[in-house]
Amino acid sequence: MHPRINEITLLTYEWEPMQLWWSALLGVEPRTVTLRTAVLETTDMRVVIERSEIAMNANPEVAGVISLTLSAPDPRSALAIHNRLAAIGSRHHRATEDAGGVRLWYRDPNGTDVALRLPFDAAPGNRPGREIDPDQIVVRLQAAAAGLAPPSD
Amino acid sequence: MVTSRVVIVGAGPVGATAALLLAEHGIDTVVLERRTHPSPHPAAHVLSARTLEIFRELGLEHDVRRLSSRVYELRDAIYATTFNGPDLGRVTIYDPYSAEAQLIDTWSPTRAANLSQHVLTQLLWDRLDACERVEFRRGQTYLKHRERTGLVEVRVNGPGGADEEIAGRYLIAADGAGSPVRSSHGFEMPGPVLQHVISVHFSADLRRYLWSRRGPVIFTFTPGGIGITIVHSAPGEFVFQIPYFPPVQLLEDFTPAECRRRIQDALGDKTLDVDVHSVQSWAMTAQVATHYRQGRTFLVGDAAHRFPPTGGLGLNTGVNDVHNLAWKLAWEIAGRAPDGLLDTYESERRPIGIANTEHSVQNFVRLAEVFTALGLPRLGLRVLQTLALSRPMTALPRRTAQRVFAFSMAAGLRVLALAASPGRVGERIRRRAGAAIANQSGNYRTWGLDLGLCYQRGILTGGDGSGGARDVEIYTPEVRAGGRVPHAWATYRGARVSTLDLAARETLTILTTPGYEASWRDAAAEAGCPVTVIGVDLASCGEPLQSHLDSKAILLRPDSHIAAVLDPSKGGYAVAVGSTLDKLGIKPTAKEHRAPTH
Numbered sequence: 001m002h003p004r005i006n007e008i009t010l011l012t013y014e015w016e017p018m019q020l021w022w023s024a025l026l027g028v029e030p031r032t033v034t035l036r037t038a039v040l041e042t043t044d045m046r047v048v049i050e051r052s053e054i055a056m057n058a059n060p061e062v063a064g065v066i067s068l069t070l071s072a073p074d075p076r077s078a079l080a081i082h083n084r085l086a087a088i089g090s091r092h093h094r095a096t097e098d099a100g101g102v103r104l105w106y107r108d109p110n111g112t113d114v115a116l117r118l119p120f121d122a123a124p125g126n127r128p129g130r131e132i133d134p135d136q137i138v139v140r141l142q143a144a145a146a147g148l149a150p151p152s153d
Numbered sequence: 154m155v156t157s158r159v160v161i162v163g164a165g166p167v168g169a170t171a172a173l174l175l176a177e178h179g180i181d182t183v184v185l186e187r188r189t190h191p192s193p194h195p196a197a198h199v200l201s202a203r204t205l206e207i208f209r210e211l212g213l214e215h216d217v218r219r220l221s222s223r224v225y226e227l228r229d230a231i232y233a234t235t236f237n238g239p240d241l242g243r244v245t246i247y248d249p250y251s252a253e254a255q256l257i258d259t260w261s262p263t264r265a266a267n268l269s270q271h272v273l274t275q276l277l278w279d280r281l282d283a284c285e286r287v288e289f290r291r292g293q294t295y296l297k298h299r300e301r302t303g304l305v306e307v308r309v310n311g312p313g314g315a316d317e318e319i320a321g322r323y324l325i326a327a328d329g330a331g332s333p334v335r336s337s338h339g340f341e342m343p344g345p346v347l348q349h350v351i352s353v354h355f356s357a358d359l360r361r362y363l364w365s366r367r368g369p370v371i372f373t374f375t376p377g378g379i380g381i382t383i384v385h386s387a388p389g390e391f392v393f394q395i396p397y398f399p400p401v402q403l404l405e406d407f408t409p410a411e412c413r414r415r416i417q418d419a420l421g422d423k424t425l426d427v428d429v430h431s432v433q434s435w436a437m438t439a440q441v442a443t444h445y446r447q448g449r450t451f452l453v454g455d456a457a458h459r460f461p462p463t464g465g466l467g468l469n470t471g472v473n474d475v476h477n478l479a480w481k482l483a484w485e486i487a488g489r490a491p492d493g494l495l496d497t498y499e500s501e502r503r504p505i506g507i508a509n510t511e512h513s514v515q516n517f518v519r520l521a522e523v524f525t526a527l528g529l530p531r532l533g534l535r536v537l538q539t540l541a542l543s544r545p546m547t548a549l550p551r552r553t554a555q556r557v558f559a560f561s562m563a564a565g566l567r568v569l570a571l572a573a574s575p576g577r578v579g580e581r582i583r584r585r586a587g588a589a590i591a592n593q594s595g596n597y598r599t600w601g602l603d604l605g606l607c608y609q610r611g612i613l614t615g616g617d618g619s620g621g622a623r624d625v626e627i628y629t630p631e632v633r634a635g636g637r638v639p640h641a642w643a644t645y646r647g648a649r650v651s652t653l654d655l656a657a658r659e660t661l662t663i664l665t666t667p668g669y670e671a672s673w674r675d676a677a678a679e680a681g682c683p684v685t686v687i688g689v690d691l692a693s694c695g696e697p698l699q700s701h702l703d704s705k706a707i708l709l710r711p712d713s714h715i716a717a718v719l720d721p722s723k724g725g726y727a728v729a730v731g732s733t734l735d736k737l738g739i740k741p742t743a744k745e746h747r748a749p750t751h
Contacts, residue, residue: 056215057215057216057219058219059215059218059219060219060223061218061219061224062215091360093360093388094225094364095364111219131364131365131367132364133361133364133365134360134364135360135361135364
């Protein structure tokens with residue numbers, strides 16, 4: 001068995017918005033551990049949010065981790081994540097396809113791009129690497145979650 | 154009264170950058186800005202790679218790139234019938250996943266960015282407020298100035314209504330296209346007005362259209378008119394540019410409702426919510442001041458040159474102006490400038506202003522190829538302006554003139570409906586337009602012009618006399634007197650640096666490799682001139698630096714432009730340094746001068 005990542009730490013001055021956002025993504029409540037540390041824990045993953053009023057603004061082009069991708073086990077779970085994020089005003093802003101499949105992109109309050117890997121392929125006509133209509137992907141996700149075969153556009 | 158500070162009128166991006174650069178050189182400034190807050194109406198938005206390199210010197214790169222559009226949003230310049238309709242063509246500006254992007258990433262330690270001028274200005278103003286060497290005064294209206302021996306006195310009207318006199322050693326006019334400072338000097342700005350433009354700042358949720366149209370500029374062509382949408386901050390903040398034709402059409406005719414109607418027409422969606430924030434007008438001109446300097450006053454940015462935005466060169470040329478000027482003023486004030494150094498500001502920068510104006514005008518003229526391909530008259534815009542100014546039109550009551558004019562425009566634009574039609578005619582027109590659009594790349598791809606910029610005459614020696622850039626689009630790194638030193642990553646004192654980070658501020662810098670460092674250092678000492686010598690291991694840097702520095706050295710100015718290439722093969726190191734510094738007018742200092750050892 002290969003090692004796997006089970007904890008990430010996010011530094012932020014957006015203390016409450018970050019807890020709210022990651023709570024919506026993971027579907028668990030944050031647990032405040034210290035005055036400047038909160039933890040969100042699922043069975044597979046632990047996200048630590050650290051508060052710092054002197055944290056520097058995130059930049060998607062600095063060296064290091066610049067995006068995160070999560071996968072959901074099935075369309076219903078993926079749609080639940082999507083709906084929870086939508087409920088707090090975090091809209092999907094992009095959909096892409098690569099060798100691993102379709103990803104729907106969101107942005108956390110730090111400005112980090114976070115993608116949700118969806119359990120279906122892009123429409124047959126889509127050229128890998130090209131942008132996909134994110135709203136269309138959401139429609140397909142809703143159809144898949146409802147137990148319908150995803151429409152092929 | 155003795156002062157060493159510099160007065161800067163205008164705190165737009167160019168004036169503010171001038172103050173920050175001068176502060177880096179140890180010079181105090183007082184910055185006089187008419188506004189109390191940055192204008193919220195977005196204006197320029199393209200920041201070139203060279204401009205980012207200059208911001209990098211100021212420690213601004215991280216914030217500018219953070220606030221800029223993400224790279225995947227800068228992919229194409231898009232030409233379409235409407236946002237909702239068929240594409241006419243695209244010019245790929247920067248595809249981050251392409252092989253070309255890998256090449257481009259080797260040209261500079263940073264990248265071009267798309268950031269609205271008002272966001273950039275706020276960032277710069279925050280820096281001005283925080284900078285101890287800058288006295289930043291808002292709400293100051295320039296009234297006049299006069300020069301006296303050794304200083305310049307600027308009269309301003311402050312926010313309290315009282316006039317005040319502010320003295321400085323030099324005056325930088327960064328007060329924009331209408332520059333009152335320039336006017337007070339009587340500098341002429343010869344050149345034509347090319348087009349009048351309405352600029353509409355609006356918000357709308359365009360996500361449904363932008364996912365497949367990732368780019369900073371979207372042209373639309375409908376029977377309702379031609380429009381240019383500048384994507385200032387995707388997916389919600391935009392500027393819509395509309396050509397207009399005074400005196401038949403006036404700014405007040407473009408009410409928020411009228412602008413909303415035109416934007417919805419360009420979107421091809423008459424139901425979408427469009428929130429119009431502000432409407433302004435501006436004149437697209439092609440003008441360069443006859444002089445950039447008079448006495449102690451220097452013109453920079455739009456005060457010195459105004460050209461069409463086709464090419465995105467305006468703000469960038471201004472930032473480069475002050476990058477060129479700052480170290481020269483600092484040297485002059487510190488008493489280490491060679492004779493005539495300040496004159497080289499004009500001899501170096503004005504030809505660039507002229508060249509960039511010409512390039513921008515060419516881009517503007519080339520747009521007519523797209524119009525022609527779509528069935529519009531090649532000189533349609535000019536014909537409409539001539540009509541608007543014609544005696545019969547001006548003789549008519551304005552309402553009547555407007556109706557006649559609108560009828561003429563509608564008749565001319567009707568042909569654009571064909572471009573969106575689904576049949577063979579539409580396909581043919583779109584194909585023809587696509588070919589014309591493919592020829593518009595000089596409008597967006599200007600790395601050669603930006604990074605390959607080379608001064609022809611000035612504080613340099615041994616240039617090939619050609620000046621300018623070799624190619625507009627593609628930059629080929631080369632070691633060329635007058636040009637910017639090619640970027641390469643190197644390790645210096647244990648840190649990863651760019652070759653652009655190595656130039657000293659207070660002296661010229663000899664850039665060499667560690668093996669030759671001692672030889673050049675001895676030669677510099679023998680010449681008796683204060684010169685910094687830096688030996689950097691460039692073995693991994695590749696060409697053209699590696700082979701050049703095998704046998705020669707590069708003499709860098711504080712702005713990272715190459716003053717000369719030093720070749721010891723004819724007479725040795727000391728002769729190479731001594732004769733070059735002599736040509737540049739750099740004089741030995743008594744303290745540092747050593748007698749030749751032979």
